[in-house]
Amino acid sequence: MEEEMASLEKNKTFTLVNRSPGQRVLRNRWVFKLKLGDGNSSPRYKARLVVKGFEQKHGIDYEEIFSPVVKMTSIRVVLGLVAYFDLEIEQLDVKTAFLHGNLDEDIFTEQSEGFKIKGKEDMICKLEKSLYGLKQAPRQWYKKFDSFMGEHGFSRTMIDHCVYIKGLSNGDFIILLLYIDDMLIVGKNLNTIKELKCQLNDAFEMKDLGSARYILGMEIKRDRASRKLWLSQEKYILKVLARFNMQDAKPVSCPLGAHFKLSTRLCSSRGSDTDDMENVPYASAVGSLMYAMLCTRLDIAFPVGLVSRFLAHPGKEHWEVVK
Structure with a gap:
């Protein structure tokens, strides 16, 4: 919980303001989860401060909420290319992805349980960025990430808006697949991929998971000598x-x-x-x-x-x- 609050403060997610008469204030709660790894890593204990988004009203607290995710067919096609052309494939995870999105609406929520500031218990939080539980949180994160990729020369495919491609002058290329906060990066040159990782980490706090072994509940097994790759659930x-x-x-x-x-x-x-x-x-x-x-x-x-x-x-x- 302390790590989560530190992350919120680092991202300047909210500012404390005085409560106005009749002010619409959303409630929130803590959600705890034990995230299991791929069998080789120890489980991680996670705490999330989640806004009760079911209290939001359309036209007041949000407008559009749709956010795309990469299609499973796109993942299989790219993994097929990885196996056939013996490409490098790396995996990244965005820490607190939804906290990076900017909000278009004025949204207020209560101070979180256990972290109310002494002497300011009656004050409320004005959200400067999106928070977990908000209906528009996934969309705002995607818009922020899509803008970042465009600024760095990546083009979005028309058939799948979560597949980004960038061609380089030396004939090299990079393909990035985005599924909410999970990323697969594919390319010929590992150094080029590492350069992209550094750029992503500077803009968003990332966790480098190294060579892809486990994605969306699928285990990735690979035999590079025979250029074969297996997916297992x-x-x-x-x-x-x-x-x-x-x-x-x-x-x-x-x-x-x-x-x-x-x-x-x-x-x-x-x-x-x-x-x-x-x-x-x-x-x-x-x-x-x-x-x-x-x-x-x-x-x-x-x-x-x-x-x-x-x-x-x-x-x-x-x-x-x-x-």
Whole structure:
């Protein structure tokens, strides 16, 4: 918590002001998380001061909130280029990414619990920069980062607005992929990548994770001698199986048995079936499978798409197919 507050003060995220009569003030809270590494590193304890963004009102506290992230297809394409051309691939993580975004609106929040300044308990915080929990925080961070990349000669691809490319005079090039606060940097020359890392670290406080090994729940395994690269979500899939108590299930070669014929006639109707299905985490299970499908398990695309049609009123037969 002290590290988080020190980071907020370093970034000059807010200034203390007197509360005006009828002033609209958002509440906040502390959120704690244990972030697990890739198995080789020790877990990290994180604390975040988060504004209760659900109290915000459109047109008063925010306008646009959309922020793009890199597409999984873009990640796979670039990783394919890395393997084929034997390129260097490095990974960076932005510390407190959302704190870098500038706000267009006047937003006020309470002083954080445990860090109220003595003698100034009645004062409130006027946000100068975005804070976690604000609806517009991801968009403001993306706008700040996009502006930085443009100033340094990078062009944004039209097909994916989170893929940046820069060609150099010696035939070298750099590709940067951005997924909120995670970055993959690809290039021929490691020194060129290190130069970009220094520029990024000067503008935003970064954590250099070295050669990419783990990104968005996917483990990256590489054999440079044979120019091959593998993506694995084994840990994620095992975690999902344990979450739905399916860790002892038997594997099957075909994701969808030929004997399953799904239709809306099988959807739960009023009565005991509906009551039973209300306690079944159908949507959560389908969403977990969908993330695996988008990242590495393209072979289950058809059955996941099929069971997604019945999210509104799933029946028992639909749940059997999901399992």
